[in-house]
Amino acid sequence: MRFDKTEIALLGVGVALAISGLLAPGWLIFLLTVALAKGLVVQGVVMQMRAGMVSFGQGLFYCVGGYAVGMGGQFLGVSSAVLLLVLGVAAAAVLAMVLGLLLTRYREIFFAMLSLAFSMILYGVLVKGQALGSTDGFNVHSWGLFSGPASNPTMTIFYLTLACAAVVAFFLHRYTRSGVGVVCEATRENEVRVEYLGLSPRWILYANYVVAAVVSALGGGLTALAAGHVDPEMAYWTTSGEFVFIAILGGTGSVFAPFLAALVFALVRTYAIELVPNGWQMILGITLLVIIVFLPKGLWSLFSRKKEGAHS
Amino acid sequence: MKTVSTHATTFARRLSAGVAALAITASALAAGTAQAAENGKFRLGIVTFLSGPAAGPFGVPSANAAKVVVDALNAGKLPAPYNTIGINGVEIEPVLIDEAGGATKQVEEFRNLVERQKVDAVVGYISSGDCLAIAPVAEELKTLTVFYDCGTSRLFVDNKNPQYVFRTGLDAAVDNIGAVRYLAATHPDVTRIAGIQQNYAWGQDSWNDFTQSLKQVMPKTQMVQEQFPKVFQGQYGAEISALSVARPQVVHSSFWGGDMEAFVLQANARGLLDDAIALLTCGESAIDRYKDQAPNGMIIGARGPFGAFAPENELNTWFKTTYSGAFTMAPTYPATKMAHAILGLKYAAEKAGAKPGSVPASDAIAKAFAGATFPSVSGTATMARANGHQNVQEIGYGEYVYDSKAEKGTLRNVKTFSGDCVTPPDGTTSDEWIKADFPGAKCN
Numbered sequence: 001m002r003f004d005k006t007e008i009a010l011l012g013v014g015v016a017l018a019i020s021g022l023l024a025p026g027w028l029i030f031l032l033t034v035a036l037a038k039g040l041v042v043q044g045v046v047m048q049m050r051a052g053m054v055s056f057g058q059g060l061f062y063c064v065g066g067y068a069v070g071m072g073g074q075f076l077g078v079s080s081a082v083l084l085l086v087l088g089v090a091a092a093a094v095l096a097m098v099l100g101l102l103l104t105r106y107r108e109i110f111f112a113m114l115s116l117a118f119s120m121i122l123y124g125v126l127v128k129g130q131a132l133g134s135t136d137g138f139n140v141h142s143w144g145l146f147s148g149p150a151s152n153p154t155m156t157i158f159y160l161t162l163a164c165a166a167v168v169a170f171f172l173h174r175y176t177r178s179g180v181g182v183v184c185e186a187t188r189e190n191e192v193r194v195e196y197l198g199l200s201p202r203w204i205l206y207a208n209y210v211v212a213a214v215v216s217a218l219g220g221g222l223t224a225l226a227a228g229h230v231d232p233e234m235a236y237w238t239t240s241g242e243f244v245f246i247a248i249l250g251g252t253g254s255v256f257a258p259f260l261a262a263l264v265f266a267l268v269r270t271y272a273i274e275l276v277p278n279g280w281q282m283i284l285g286i287t288l289l290v291i292i293v294f295l296p297k298g299l300w301s302l303f304s305r306k307k308e309g310a311h312s
Numbered sequence: 313m314k315t316v317s318t319h320a321t322t323f324a325r326r327l328s329a330g331v332a333a334l335a336i337t338a339s340a341l342a343a344g345t346a347q348a349a350e351n352g353k354f355r356l357g358i359v360t361f362l363s364g365p366a367a368g369p370f371g372v373p374s375a376n377a378a379k380v381v382v383d384a385l386n387a388g389k390l391p392a393p394y395n396t397i398g399i400n401g402v403e404i405e406p407v408l409i410d411e412a413g414g415a416t417k418q419v420e421e422f423r424n425l426v427e428r429q430k431v432d433a434v435v436g437y438i439s440s441g442d443c444l445a446i447a448p449v450a451e452e453l454k455t456l457t458v459f460y461d462c463g464t465s466r467l468f469v470d471n472k473n474p475q476y477v478f479r480t481g482l483d484a485a486v487d488n489i490g491a492v493r494y495l496a497a498t499h500p501d502v503t504r505i506a507g508i509q510q511n512y513a514w515g516q517d518s519w520n521d522f523t524q525s526l527k528q529v530m531p532k533t534q535m536v537q538e539q540f541p542k543v544f545q546g547q548y549g550a551e552i553s554a555l556s557v558a559r560p561q562v563v564h565s566s567f568w569g570g571d572m573e574a575f576v577l578q579a580n581a582r583g584l585l586d587d588a589i590a591l592l593t594c595g596e597s598a599i600d601r602y603k604d605q606a607p608n609g610m611i612i613g614a615r616g617p618f619g620a621f622a623p624e625n626e627l628n629t630w631f632k633t634t635y636s637g638a639f640t641m642a643p644t645y646p647a648t649k650m651a652h653a654i655l656g657l658k659y660a661a662e663k664a665g666a667k668p669g670s671v672p673a674s675d676a677i678a679k680a681f682a683g684a685t686f687p688s689v690s691g692t693a694t695m696a697r698a699n700g701h702q703n704v705q706e707i708g709y710g711e712y713v714y715d716s717k718a719e720k721g722t723l724r725n726v727k728t729f730s731g732d733c734v735t736p737p738d739g740t741t742s743d744e745w746i747k748a749d750f751p752g753a754k755c756n
């Protein structure tokens with residue numbers, strides 16, 4: 001197996017983060033954990049963006065992953081983080097396989113609205129469900145990597161998230177280079193031509209949708225384990241909107257971009273909250289506006305400058 | 313296309329790279345200042361809604377109250393026994409944080425407060441979801457945390473053995489048990505009851521507590537209509553029609569903020585409140601804004617002895633005067649609750665036995681806080697539930713009356729019910745306690 005530059009860089013960044021985890025203060029580790037977990041959800045959005053579909057309902061799978069972790073501990077007594085994540089991923093895969101049958105028949109705004117509608121249906125159901133704490137949500141039971149409770153949950157979840165993010169990033173990078181990944185981009189450019197090539201865009205988009213759901217659910221599960229609490233807000237449209245925003249912020253240029261964007265977003269937000277408690281949204285908005293105006297292809301274009309120059 | 317744009321955007325790219333570098337440097341600098349914050353002051357994290365729908369009615373009055381009280385404490389201007397400087401002789405440095413954004417974000421910001429900003433204690437949280445999520449993190453980080461407003465009954469059910477988490481606000485079940493007791497005392501003959509609640513945890517729990525209590529205390533009553541519009545709906549035409557058709561004598565609502573004011577305005581204009589008495593568990597927070605738009609005799613509460621229901625004492629007189637002087641309106645219940653929480657923290661910190669002029673350790677404050685009885689702007693508070701971590705106080709209800717001469721909303725027929733009359737004892741959930749017909753309740 002040969003590794004390209006991105007994959008080697010991935011390994012390097014992963015190791016660097018793992019080492020910095022030993023030195024960084026607790027708050028930064030937690031911020032990194034949540035940013036990486038949300039970065040995974042954004043990977044799901046970016047996968048679909050590459051295929052020309054903008055999902056405004058990725059919060060659906062984020063929430064399914066999170067609630068599977070919460071409910072697995074609450075009702076099934078599962079205390080293994082790995083098992084809980086598998087549970088969330090399986091639930092999301094099954095749900096995506098059903099919803100995908102309908103959703104992949106739609107494109108553009110119709111797909112966006114329909115995906116949003118499904119996530120809001122889940123939100124509505126959870127809000128009415130008083131057994132699950134309605135809008136207050138409920139706490140995730142204590143857990144350990146394979147059996148609970150972990151002696152140092154903050155570090156355990158950090159390394160677990162880092163490992164998941166690295167592995168998923170590796171496979172996603174390969175996926176975008178693979179036949180299916182390239183056809184996804186071709187479908188965005190011209191669906192009819194893809195059909196003339198003898199391929200079925202619908203089933204390719206379907207597979208892409210299911211994989212994106214699985215990746216997002218993994219991110220949701222990791223967030224729930226880290227934060228220790230789940231609530232229906234995870235499926236609310238503003239949460240999905242945040243993911244789309246981070247996706248645009250990072251750009252679709254590289255598998256690194258969603259993680260980088262999630263981290264920048266989290267850092268800008270937390271310092272804005274600290275420095276301007278009454279107007280942090282304005283700081284956040286202006287920063288993002290500046291980035292979009294000057295870097296229309298996202299933050300990643302700062303790093304891909306040389307490569308692009310050589311191509312053109 | 314590509315070639316042209318590459319040349320054209322080189323400058324833009326450099327510029328944005330520069331901006332990004334600057335931003336990272338700035339945040340590193342900010343991190344530096346925060347790291348260096350262990351400056352001998354008592355750093356107090358204050359978390360409340362500064363944006364979103366809960367900011368206007370709750371968050372901003374609370375933040376204002378925190379400012380007034382902290383400034384006065386630092387100047388040593390409060391009446392006895394709080395006339396010493398700051399907390400334990402140490403100046404207080406408040407760190408204000410916005411509660412908006414959901415539980416995951418609040419957990420992140422709580423960790424930032426403790427580990428980056430190095431706060432010595434945190435006072436805050438209005439949303440019950442946030443309180444549930446923060447409580448285990450506060451225990452993990454061993455940070456003294458005082459919840460001043462959130463009401464969920466599950467707080468100390470989910471966190472059975474609290475060490476560092478305290479709640480100076482009252483359990484939300486108290487609001488509705490108190491409301492039923494008030495109804496039984498003042499309107500014992502009513503039979504037809506209706507309710508309108510926001511369709512989320514707060515509204516659902518409130519209606520559940522209210523109807524269950526009503527079944528015990530006033531068994532002859534029947535629920536003739538219940539409406540659950542979605543939260544922040546603002547327009548209640550259809551719901552008001554449905555309520556009117558059912559001809560209730562009392563309409564109970566746990567609405568708050570803009571929703572509550574909108575409902576009162578619309579229900580009053582449509583004549584619903586001519587025939588039915590509105591019973592608003594959070595009604596006091598708009599007492600200065602109803603003016604003549606609300607009917608006289610509407611029953612309002614303040615979720616405890618806060619705001620207009622706070623008793624006359626030296627502390628409260630000082631607080632009302634200072635607050636009104638600074639913000640041109642009387643403190644509503646969220647403001648009183650915030651002042652109450654800060655005073656509780658100060659009381660415990662000074663009882664902790666640390667050398668005056670030093671910041672007491674969290675363990676010592678927690679030990680002194682558990683089971684403490686402290687004088688406050690709301691009378692006397694006793695941390696008497698959940699191993700001494702939950703405040704028990706009386707709750708008052710009264711009727712709204714508009715004084716058209718003074719252009720001011722006032723209260724009449726105020727009745728208060730003692731804490732032991734409305735608060736479930738330890739070891740039983742509010743739900744079980746209500747269904748068992750309030751065993752052990754001591755009512756005056």
